[in-house]
Amino acid sequence: MVAELAEQIDPHGGDYDPELYRPEGSAETVAGPLTSVSAELRRQYGADGFLAVDTLISEDRVTGAVAGIDRLISGGAPGFRGIQWEGSVRARLPELDLEQRRRSVRKLVYYVDHEPRLHAIAHDPAILGLAAELLGAEPELFADQALLKPPGIGREKPWHQDVAYFDVRPGAPVVGLWIALDGTDPDNGCMHVIPGSHRAGPVPHFNRRDFQLCDTDVDRRRVIAVPLQPAGCLIFDGLLHHGTPRNASDRRRWALQFHYAPAEAIWRSREERAAYKERRLAVFGGDGLDVTC
Numbered sequence: 001m002v003a004e005l006a007e008q009i010d011p012h013g014g015d016y017d018p019e020l021y022r023p024e025g026s027a028e029t030v031a032g033p034l035t036s037v038s039a040e041l042r043r044q045y046g047a048d049g050f051l052a053v054d055t056l057i058s059e060d061r062v063t064g065a066v067a068g069i070d071r072l073i074s075g076g077a078p079g080f081r082g083i084q085w086e087g088s089v090r091a092r093l094p095e096l097d098l099e100q101r102r103r104s105v106r107k108l109v110y111y112v113d114h115e116p117r118l119h120a121i122a123h124d125p126a127i128l129g130l131a132a133e134l135l136g137a138e139p140e141l142f143a144d145q146a147l148l149k150p151p152g153i154g155r156e157k158p159w160h161q162d163v164a165y166f167d168v169r170p171g172a173p174v175v176g177l178w179i180a181l182d183g184t185d186p187d188n189g190c191m192h193v194i195p196g197s198h199r200a201g202p203v204p205h206f207n208r209r210d211f212q213l214c215d216t217d218v219d220r221r222r223v224i225a226v227p228l229q230p231a232g233c234l235i236f237d238g239l240l241h242h243g244t245p246r247n248a249s250d251r252r253r254w255a256l257q258f259h260y261a262p263a264e265a266i267w268r269s270r271e272e273r274a275a276y277k278e279r280r281l282a283v284f285g286g287d288g289l290d291v292t293c
């Protein structure tokens with residue numbers, strides 16, 4: 001059975017200047033698996049706003065994650081509705097066969113409670129331990145995504161700061177983990193970051209090709225690519241400027257993304273959420289009313 005074709009079709013996208021993703025180098029990776037964050041790595045994370053780890057999870061976990069995503073896309077998890085399709089397949093969607101549909105999904109959201117293999121990664125004690133060390137507090141998972149950027153049609157994710165999208169307690173630290181399930185490089189849309197950009201704090205975002213930084217606010221001279229092998233991971237501060245170019249290759253580029261914040265920074269009531277949202281819109285801009293990363 002194929003997952004129900006809900007109306008979650010990506011409304012964003014558009015042409016962009018390739019100079020926005022002309023890296024001046026590639027990130028150096030830390031050897032994994034990483035079981036704790038040394039003082040030196042913590043200093044590096046504080047200064048750069050990210051750590052790139054060459055191998056964070058096991059090969060079995062990668063295989064299981066790919067199988068889990070396949071199951072979600074194929075409709076094997078009754079009740080799961082978190083699929084967003086690439087906008088460019090809108091007209092052809094009803095005619096696509098299963099394999100074509102797999103190559104047409106842009107992202108999956110809020111799946112951890114529908115797929116045990118993905119739940120196990122997001123709640124792995126080693127990963128929670130790293131998040132705790134970087135947050136300086138007990139972490140809580142508050143957002144989970146799989147970003148599939150299909151070959152040929154996967155669009156750019158413009159430069160942004162993740163906390164511009166999240167209603168967490170204002171000023172609370174947020175750490176994101178972006179785990180590659182395939183080899184990633186600039187051609188298939190690997191992560192690009194601006195080291196140290198998180199230190200300047202929140203920057204206004206605007207609805208353009210997505211909810212994003214203004215292209216003229218991107219410091220193009222300091223862009224670094226973060227190519228990763230499968231099981232590699234970018235661990236990054238929620239304020240870090242980052243983005244990914246389109247997948248111009250014929251290769252798959254699947255990734256998981258998990259966001260953690262201190263438990264006390266997660267909203268627990270509608271009133272609390274409304275207050276956090278109001279503050280977020282005041283800081284990052286009113287275009288961000290109903291955005292998802």
Ligand SMILES: O=C(O)CCC(=O)C(=O)O
Binds near residue numbers: 189242244257
């Ligand atoms: O995986 C990507 O292409 C971009 C992910 C990202 O930065 C996000 O969704 O916030």
